[in-house]
Amino acid sequence: MLLPELREQICEANKALVPSGLVRLTWGNVSGIDRASGLWGIKPSGVDYAELTPEDIVLVDLEGEVVEGTLRPSSDTKTHLHLYREFAEIGGITHTHSLHATMFSQAGRELPCYGTTHADHFHGTVPVVRALTPKEVESDYEHYTGVAIVERLRELKLSPLEMPAVLQLHHAPFTFGKHAMDSVNNSIALEMCASMALGSLTLNAGMQPIPAHILQKHHLRKHGPNAYYGQGKH
Amino acid sequence: MLLPELREQICEANKALVPSGLVRLTWGNVSGIDRASGLWGIKPSGVDYAELTPEDIVLVDLEGEVVEGTLRPSSDTKTHLHLYREFAEIGGITHTHSLHATMFSQAGRELPCYGTTHADHFHGTVPVVRALTPKEVESDYEHYTGVAIVERLRELKLSPLEMPAVLQLHHAPFTFGKHAMDSVNNSIALEMCASMALGSLTLNAGMQPIPAHILQKHHLRKHGPNAYYGQGKH
Amino acid sequence: MLLPELREQICEANKALVPSGLVRLTWGNVSGIDRASGLWGIKPSGVDYAELTPEDIVLVDLEGEVVEGTLRPSSDTKTHLHLYREFAEIGGITHTHSLHATMFSQAGRELPCYGTTHADHFHGTVPVVRALTPKEVESDYEHYTGVAIVERLRELKLSPLEMPAVLQLHHAPFTFGKHAMDSVNNSIALEMCASMALGSLTLNAGMQPIPAHILQKHHLRKHGPNAYYGQGKH
Amino acid sequence: MLLPELREQICEANKALVPSGLVRLTWGNVSGIDRASGLWGIKPSGVDYAELTPEDIVLVDLEGEVVEGTLRPSSDTKTHLHLYREFAEIGGITHTHSLHATMFSQAGRELPCYGTTHADHFHGTVPVVRALTPKEVESDYEHYTGVAIVERLRELKLSPLEMPAVLQLHHAPFTFGKHAMDSVNNSIALEMCASMALGSLTLNAGMQPIPAHILQKHHLRKHGPNAYYGQGKH
Numbered sequence: 001m002l003l004p005e006l007r008e009q010i011c012e013a014n015k016a017l018v019p020s021g022l023v024r025l026t027w028g029n030v031s032g033i034d035r036a037s038g039l040w041g042i043k044p045s046g047v048d049y050a051e052l053t054p055e056d057i058v059l060v061d062l063e064g065e066v067v068e069g070t071l072r073p074s075s076d077t078k079t080h081l082h083l084y085r086e087f088a089e090i091g092g093i094t095h096t097h098s099l100h101a102t103m104f105s106q107a108g109r110e111l112p113c114y115g116t117t118h119a120d121h122f123h124g125t126v127p128v129v130r131a132l133t134p135k136e137v138e139s140d141y142e143h144y145t146g147v148a149i150v151e152r153l154r155e156l157k158l159s160p161l162e163m164p165a166v167l168q169l170h171h172a173p174f175t176f177g178k179h180a181m182d183s184v185n186n187s188i189a190l191e192m193c194a195s196m197a198l199g200s201l202t203l204n205a206g207m208q209p210i211p212a213h214i215l216q217k218h219h220l221r222k223h224g225p226n227a228y229y230g231q232g233k234h
Numbered sequence: 235m236l237l238p239e240l241r242e243q244i245c246e247a248n249k250a251l252v253p254s255g256l257v258r259l260t261w262g263n264v265s266g267i268d269r270a271s272g273l274w275g276i277k278p279s280g281v282d283y284a285e286l287t288p289e290d291i292v293l294v295d296l297e298g299e300v301v302e303g304t305l306r307p308s309s310d311t312k313t314h315l316h317l318y319r320e321f322a323e324i325g326g327i328t329h330t331h332s333l334h335a336t337m338f339s340q341a342g343r344e345l346p347c348y349g350t351t352h353a354d355h356f357h358g359t360v361p362v363v364r365a366l367t368p369k370e371v372e373s374d375y376e377h378y379t380g381v382a383i384v385e386r387l388r389e390l391k392l393s394p395l396e397m398p399a400v401l402q403l404h405h406a407p408f409t410f411g412k413h414a415m416d417s418v419n420n421s422i423a424l425e426m427c428a429s430m431a432l433g434s435l436t437l438n439a440g441m442q443p444i445p446a447h448i449l450q451k452h453h454l455r456k457h458g459p460n461a462y463y464g465q466g467k468h
Numbered sequence: 469m470l471l472p473e474l475r476e477q478i479c480e481a482n483k484a485l486v487p488s489g490l491v492r493l494t495w496g497n498v499s500g501i502d503r504a505s506g507l508w509g510i511k512p513s514g515v516d517y518a519e520l521t522p523e524d525i526v527l528v529d530l531e532g533e534v535v536e537g538t539l540r541p542s543s544d545t546k547t548h549l550h551l552y553r554e555f556a557e558i559g560g561i562t563h564t565h566s567l568h569a570t571m572f573s574q575a576g577r578e579l580p581c582y583g584t585t586h587a588d589h590f591h592g593t594v595p596v597v598r599a600l601t602p603k604e605v606e607s608d609y610e611h612y613t614g615v616a617i618v619e620r621l622r623e624l625k626l627s628p629l630e631m632p633a634v635l636q637l638h639h640a641p642f643t644f645g646k647h648a649m650d651s652v653n654n655s656i657a658l659e660m661c662a663s664m665a666l667g668s669l670t671l672n673a674g675m676q677p678i679p680a681h682i683l684q685k686h687h688l689r690k691h692g693p694n695a696y697y698g699q700g701k702h
Numbered sequence: 703m704l705l706p707e708l709r710e711q712i713c714e715a716n717k718a719l720v721p722s723g724l725v726r727l728t729w730g731n732v733s734g735i736d737r738a739s740g741l742w743g744i745k746p747s748g749v750d751y752a753e754l755t756p757e758d759i760v761l762v763d764l765e766g767e768v769v770e771g772t773l774r775p776s777s778d779t780k781t782h783l784h785l786y787r788e789f790a791e792i793g794g795i796t797h798t799h800s801l802h803a804t805m806f807s808q809a810g811r812e813l814p815c816y817g818t819t820h821a822d823h824f825h826g827t828v829p830v831v832r833a834l835t836p837k838e839v840e841s842d843y844e845h846y847t848g849v850a851i852v853e854r855l856r857e858l859k860l861s862p863l864e865m866p867a868v869l870q871l872h873h874a875p876f877t878f879g880k881h882a883m884d885s886v887n888n889s890i891a892l893e894m895c896a897s898m899a900l901g902s903l904t905l906n907a908g909m910q911p912i913p914a915h916i917l918q919k920h921h922l923r924k925h926g927p928n929a930y931y932g933q934g935k936h
Contacts, residue, residue, distance in 0.1 A: 019328060022383060024426050025419060025784060027351065037275050046463055046465055047465065074463055074872035075462060076457055097351045097426075097430075099430060100435070102349060102430050103430050104437060105349065106441070107434040107437035107438035107439075109438060113797075115804060115807065115873060115874070116873045117729065117799045117804060117874065131444075131445065131448065132448070134445075138446060141455075170349055170350060170444040172349070176858040185727060192801070195809060196799075196804050196805050197808075198433055198436065199785075199801070199802060200805045201437070202436070202805075202900065202904070203811050204811060207809055207810075210833075211833065213836040213840075214833065214839060215835070228777060229747055229777045230747050230774075231746065231749065231774055234358075261585065278699065279699060280697055280698030280699055305699055306698075306699055309696060329661075331664075333667070336583060336585060337664050340583040340664060340675070341668040341671060341672035341674060342667040343671050365678075365679065365682065368681040371682060372681075373687045375685055375689075402584055404582075404584060405583060406583070406584065406585065432667055432670065432671065435671070436670070492891075493887060493891065494932075513931055513932050513933060514933055515933065534779055540933055543930060543931045565819045565898075567897060567898060567901070568901060569871075569895070570817060570819060570898050574816045574898060574899075574902040574909070575903075575906035575907050576907035599912075602914070602915040605915050605916060605919045606915070607921075609919055627863065637814075638818060638912040639817060639914055640817070640819065641820045664902055666904065666905065670904070
C-alpha cells in the first residue's frame with residue numbers, strides 16, 4: 001500500500017473532526033498531499049469517521065485520477081484537487097460545515113480580525129468567496145468551487161498559508177495548512193473566531209478590527225522566521 | 235417475538251437521540267415501520283433511553299392496535315400512526331424538542347434554505363404547521379397533530395421524503411425518513427440548520443434563501459437517481 | 469445512620485447536576501425531605517459533586533437544627549428550610565445558577581409559556597421573585613430568600629407543584645418537585661425552556677404565549693388524575 | 703527536581719483547562735508561585751495539555767530567569783512575571799481565550815456585576831485593560847501587557863484578589879487567585895458570568911448592575927473573615 005504514513009495522518013485528521021465539534025453526521029472531509037510523489041489522499045464519501053481506517057483513504061494524483069483505493073473519494077475531491085494544483089505551498093485541506101463559520105458563510109459576511117485569537121491564525125480578514133454561476137454549477141460544481149477560492153485569494157493578494165481560510169457564500173468554510181492536521185487546527189481556530197465575532201458584534205455592533213500593530217505582532221509570534229511560540233518544532 | 239430486526243433498529247435510533255444532543259429527559263421518540271407486514275414500532279412512553287431494549291419497543295398495526303408489547307406506547311403514537319397511514323413512502327419518524335428547531339417552532343417562523351447544509355437534506359423551506367383548534371385538542375390531540383402535518387405538506391405539494399421535516403407551531407419538529415435512523419439523521423440536520431439560521435439571521439437580518447440552482451445541485455448530489463454522494467449503498 | 473434511602477436519593481440528585489450541565493464549580497444544591505419524620509437532607513457547602521457520598525448529606529429538622537452530619541450544610545439551607553415549612557406538598561428543592569435560567573433572573577424577565585416543552589412542566593408563566601431589601605439581607609439573607617419566594621407564589625395563587633420554578637431577581641432559579649430528583653428534572657426543564665425562549669424571542673420579539681387550550685392539554689397529559697404520559701408509575 | 707508539589711499543582715491546573723471548556727488547541731496557560739523561595743512555574747509554550755507532566759513545568763525566578771526546565775516557557779511568561787512582582791498577594795495566574803470572556807475583551811466592554819454568580823467571585827465590574835501602543839508592542843509586548851494590567855487595577859484602586867480578573871482589549875482575559883487552581887476557578891467563573899451577561903443584555907438591554915447590598919452580601923459570604931461558605935478550609 002502506497003504512502004502509509006500519509007494515509008495515517010489523513011485518517012487521524014479526519015477522525016479529529018468529531019471530538020473537535022466541527023462536524024455532525026458526515027459533513028466534513030480532510031485531505032493531505034505528499035508533494036514528492038504528487039499523490040494526495042482524501043476521505044471516502046459518506047463514510048463514518050468512527051469506522052475510518054488508513055486503508056480507506058483514497059489516493060489520487062494531481063490529474064485527479066484515483067491511484068489506490070476501493071471506495072469512492074469525497075464528493076468534494078475536485079475542489080481539493082484544484083487547490084493542491086494552484087497552491088503549491090499547502091499540504092492539507094479541511095472542509096467542514098462547522099456551526100459559526102457556516103453562519104458567516106450563509107450570511108455572506110467576511111470575518112474581520114477582531115482579536116488576537118484570530119491574528120494568531122489568520123493574517124487579516126477571512127474573505128467570502130462568491131457563489132458559483134448556474135453554468136459553473138451545471139458543468140462542474142466542485143471544480144469551480146476550487147476555481148472561485150483560488151480566484152478570490154489571488155484577487156486579494158493573499159497567500160494560502162497567511163490566510164488559510166475562506167468562507168464560501170451560501171455554503172461553508174474551507175481551510176488550508178502545512179499538513180492535514182494543521183488544516184484541521186485552522187478549522188478549529190476559524191470556528192472559534194467566528195463564534196467570538198458573533199458575540200462581540202452583539203455586544204458592540206460598530207466594533208472595528210484590531211490595530212495593525214497588534215495583528216502583526218500576534219501573527220509573527222507564531223509564524224515566520226522570528227516566531228517564538230511553541231518549542232521550535234513545527 | 236415479532237420483527238426482531240425492526241425492534242433493534244428502532245431501539246438503536248431512539249438511543250441515538252441522547253449522544254446527538256437532540257433530547258433532554260425523555261422528550262423524544264422514534265418509530266419505524268415494516269411495510270410488508272404493516273406493523274410498526276415505537277418507543278414506550280416516558281422510558282429512559284439508557285434503559286431501552288429492543289423488547290421494550292411497542293409494536294402497533296396500521297389500525298393503531300398494539301400487537302405486541304407490555305409497555306404503554308409513546309403518548310405521540312396517534313400522530314405517528316396517521317403519518318404512516320398517509321405517507322406511504324416513509325419508513326421512520328422522529329419527534330424531539332431539539333433546542334434550535336423548537337425555537338423556530340415556538341416563534342412560528344418557517345426555516346428557509348439558507349445554505350447547502352440545508353439543501354443537502356431539505357428541498358426548500360421547512361414549513362410551519364398550524365396550531366390545533368380547541369375542538370381538535372379536546373377530541374383527539376395527537377391524531378389531529380398528524381392530520382395538520384399531512385394537510386400542510388399536501389397544501390404545499392411537498393413529498394415527505396423531499397421535505398422530511400415540519401415545525402409544529404407552539405410545539406416542536408417532526409422529521410421523516412426512509413427508516414428510523416434516517417429520520418433521526420434528518421432531526422440532527424434540522425437542528426443544525428436551525429442553529430445556523432439563527433446565527434446567520436443575527437449577522438444579516440435581510441438574508442435571502444440560496445439561489446435555486448445551488449439548492450437543486452446540492453439536493454441532487456445526495457438524493458434521487460443521479461446522486462453521487464456516499465458509497466452508493468443507501 | 470438515619471434515613472439511608474433519603475441520603476442516597478439526595479446524593480444521587482446532587483451528582484446529577486454535573487452531567488446535566490446545570491452547574492459549574494460548586495454552584496448548586498439539592499435537598500429532599502422525609503415528611504413522615506420531618507427530617508430533610510441537603511448537600512454540604514462547597515463540596516465537589518464527584519466526591520459527594522450519601523454519608524456527607526447533612527440531615528436537618530424542620531426547626532433548622534442539624535440532626536446528623538459532620539459537615540456544614542449548604543449556605544442556602546435556611547432558604548430550603550422555609551420552603552419545606554411553607555410548602556407541605558413539595559418533597560425536593562434544587563437551586564442552581566444554570567446558564568439560561570440565570571439570564572432571565574438577572575434580566576428580571578419572567579418566563580412566559582412559549583411552547584409545549586414549557587407546558588409539560590410549568591403551568592403558565594414562571595415568575596420573577598423580588599430582590600431582598602437591605603434590611604432583609606442584613607438580618608437573615610437566606611431565610612428571607614425563602615420568604616420572598618413563598619410570598620410571590622401565594623400572591624399569584626400558584627401551587628408549587630403546578631409552578632415548580634421561580635426566578636429570583638439578580639440571582640438565579642429555584643425549582644421544586646415531588647422528590648429530590650424530580651426537582652432536578654424541573655431545573656433541567658427550566659433551563660431548556662429559558663434557552664428556547666431566548667432564541668424564540670430573538671426570532672420573534674413580539675411572540676405571544678401559547679393558547680390556553682394547548683397549555684392546558686400538555687400540562688394535563690403529564691400531571692393530575694387524567695395524565696396518560698409515561699408508564700403510570702410516578 | 704525543585705518544588706515537586708508546586709509543579710504538580712501547576713500541571714493539574716493546566717490540565718483542568720480542557721475539561722472546563724476554557725481552551726481549544728493550546729490557547730491557555732496557568733502559572734503558580736512559591737512565595738517562600740520566590741520561584742514560580744509555568745506551562746511550556748505550545749505543549750498539548752494531555753501530554754503535560756509536572757516535569758515539563760518550567761521554573762522561573764522573580765528576575766525572569768529560567769531556574770529549572772528544558773522546554774521553552776509560555777510566550778506569555780513576561781506578563782505573568784510582572785504580575786507576580788507587582789501583586790504580592792496572588793499565588794496563581796490563568797490566561798485563556800475562553801469564548802464569552804473573549805467576546806467582551808474584543809468588544810471592549812467591561813463586565814458589570816449583573817448577578818450573584820458574579821458577586822461571589824468578583825467584587826464589582828471586571829475592567830477592560832487598554833491596548834498597548836505600537837512602541838510597547840515593539841519593545842516588549844508581553845512585559846507591557848502585565849504593566850497595563852497592573853496600571854489599570856491600581857487606577858481603579860482594586861486589589862487583585864477582590865477583583866481577580868481583567869479583560870484585555872483586542873485580546874482575552876487574565877485571572878488571578880490564591881494559587882494556580884484558584885485562578886483557574888476564577889477563569890471558569892468569569893466565562894460563566896460573561897456568558898450570562900451576554901444573554902441577560904439580549905433580554906434587557908438597559909439592565910443595571912445589582913444593588914450594592916446584594917453584591918456586598920454575596921461577596922462576603924465567600925470571602926474575608928466572615929465568610930460562611932464551604933467547609934472553612936480554603
